[in-house]
Amino acid sequence: MISYDVIVIGGGPAGLAAAISAESEGAKVLLIEREAKLGGILKQCIHDGFGLIRFKEKLSGPEYAQRFIDEFHKRGIDYCVLTYVIGIEKLGHKIQDETEQRIEHKLEHDTEYKSGHQYEVRVVNKKGVAAYITKTIVLATGCRERTSKQINIHGTRPSGVFSAGTAQAYINILGQKPTKKCVILGSGDIGLIMARRITLEGGKVCGVYEAKDSPSGLTRNIMQCLDDYDIPLHLSHTVTRLYGHDRLEAVEIMKVDERMDPIPGTEEIVECDALILSVGLIPENELAESLHTDIDPRTKGPVCDQEFMTNQPGVFICGNALHVNDLVDYVSESGELAGRAAAHYRYQDKEYVSIGIDKEFLYYLPQRIHIGDGKGETIFYFRSSRVLKNADITLALNGKEILKKKYRFLKPPEMESFKLDISQFNLRRDDRLTATLKGENP
Numbered sequence: 351m352i353s354y355d356v357i358v359i360g361g362g363p364a365g366l367a368a369a370i371s372a373e374s375e376g377a378k379v380l381l382i383e384r385e386a387k388l389g390g391i392l393k394q395c396i397h398d399g400f401g402l403i404r405f406k407e408k409l410s411g412p413e414y415a416q417r418f419i420d421e422f423h424k425r426g427i428d429y430c431v432l433t434y435v436i437g438i439e440k441l442g443h444k445i446q447d448e449t450e451q452r453i454e455h456k457l458e459h460d461t462e463y464k465s466g467h468q469y470e471v472r473v474v475n476k477k478g479v480a481a482y483i484t485k486t487i488v489l490a491t492g493c494r495e496r497t498s499k500q501i502n503i504h505g506t507r508p509s510g511v512f513s514a515g516t517a518q519a520y521i522n523i524l525g526q527k528p529t530k531k532c533v534i535l536g537s538g539d540i541g542l543i544m545a546r547r548i549t550l551e552g553g554k555v556c557g558v559y560e561a562k563d564s565p566s567g568l569t570r571n572i573m574q575c576l577d578d579y580d581i582p583l584h585l586s587h588t589v590t591r592l593y594g595h596d597r598l599e600a601v602e603i604m605k606v607d608e609r610m611d612p613i614p615g616t617e618e619i620v621e622c623d624a625l626i627l628s629v630g631l632i633p634e635n636e637l638a639e640s641l642h643t644d645i646d647p648r649t650k651g652p653v654c655d656q657e658f659m660t661n662q663p664g665v666f667i668c669g670n671a672l673h674v675n676d677l678v679d680y681v682s683e684s685g686e687l688a689g690r691a692a693a694h695y696r697y698q699d700k701e702y703v704s705i706g707i708d709k710e711f712l713y714y715l716p717q718r719i720h721i722g723d724g725k726g727e728t729i730f731y732f733r734s735s736r737v738l739k740n741a742d743i744t745l746a747l748n749g750k751e752i753l754k755k756k757y758r759f760l761k762p763p764e765m766e767s768f769k770l771d772i773s774q775f776n777l778r779r780d781d782r783l784t785a786t787l788k789g790e791n792p
């Protein structure tokens with residue numbers, strides 16, 4: 351079995367950045383990707399708007415990915431594509447079951463094996479099943495879209511109901527038009543981008559319907575994808591029923607109240623051959639869960655510390671597998687930091703201080719800070735749970751303010767971040783870190 355210092359799972363922007371940064375810190379790295387090509391979801395995002403923060407340029411998804419793929423290949427990092435990670439096992443758990451001979455051999459060569467702080471990553475590809483040994487793992491498995499089954503729409507079950515990402519893959523990868531006339535449910539960024547894409551391909555978008563009273567996508571996407579193409583956005587509306595036998599023929603739309611319950615008497619039938627769903631993304635974390643990482647119910651991704659390490663020693667997380675990012679620049683940033691930390695990781699018992707947050711936050715990352723070693727700036731990421739004007743974020747240590755930042759506007763679809771050198775406060779185990787958010791109604 352081949353051994354690595356770092357195994358990165360997922361070849362999207364997060365995984366590529368993690369692999370490059372771990373390799374540049376001197377680690378022996380393997381990247382594993384289940385698809386045929388590297389680049390992750392960016393392969394199908396042919397619109398522009400990527401890389402504005404990092405490269406100060408407006409790149410398409412494939413252009414952005416290619417910069418990292420070129421750098422990755424230049425460094426000669428080991429990788430395998432069309433290879434699916436089917437399981438990860440902590441070797442400490444296996445040691446009891448192994449033959450004396452193998453244990454002796456491993457102990458002779460590697461003392462970390464004994465302490466159980468190595469992992470066996472099992473993969474399947476066209477050659478069969480294989481396994482690799484590694485000291486650390488960076489999970490960069492991305493996220494997946496919520497499906498129609500997860501939002502319970504009544505009616506028949508005809509074809510023509512697509513997630514926005516699937517519709518995007520049909521058009522941009524397969525060159526096929528999935529609809530002539532459609533309704534889009536949900537105002538997430540992918541739905542907005544697909545409203546414009548379908549229109550450009552000659553299809554009709556009857557409207558984008560959003561159950562909440564404010565859009566879920568970025569303001570720039572509302573303007574560039576809907577307003578510029580006269581596509582109506584209907585807030586506080588949802589699809590309540592599907593009609594059609596083999597293919598979708600129409601959907602029923604209803605207004606919803608503030609609790610998002612449909613209001614009787616507001617039914618409207620809209621004829622269409624497709625319903626495109628853009629109703630949320632969820633971090634893909636089957637592997638993380640199989641390793642018993644703690645999952646944050648707010649992000650739906652693993653709980654992590656300032657070095658993107660989960661509660662499992664040597665298991666790091668980044669990109670959309672950690673939390674759903676609005677901009678790819680932040681995805682690459684988290685990959686780089688997780689890769690670097692993985693390359694320098696040595697097992698040691700660590701103590702942590704958790705960060706308490708109030709209900710004005712949708713979420714806050716990292717959820718905990720490990721104390722002791724580690725100098726330098728920590729990047730904090732957060733989203734507000736509602737739109738706030740003239741907002742202040744305050745970070746306090748044992749009730750004493752250590753940071754205050756002002757924002758003119760905070761909106762749940764737009765993630766914010768700031769940096770702070772938390773090591774300067776010499777945290778101790780009993781310390782209390784709290785983040786609060788205060789702002790006005792817009």
Ligand SMILES: Cc1cc2nc3c(=O)[nH]c(=O)nc-3n(C[C@H](O)[C@H](O)[C@H](O)COP(=O)(O)OP(=O)(O)OC[C@H]3O[C@@H](n4cnc5c(N)ncnc54)[C@H](O)[C@@H]3O)c2cc1C
Nearest residue numbers: 360362363364383384390391399435491492669670677678
């Ligand atoms: C439609 C759409 C439009 C977007 N538009 C913009 C935009 O305009 N501007 C912007 O900045 N950002 C945009 N984003 C956001 C940005 O593209 C994503 O946040 C980013 O690509 C996520 O990167 P990632 O590496 O975390 O995940 P992904 O790109 O999803 O990569 C994860 C990879 O992991 C692999 N994988 C998963 N499980 C396994 C396994 N078990 N074994 C092996 N491999 C596995 C997957 O095959 C995949 O290749 C958009 C995203 C989408 C979906």
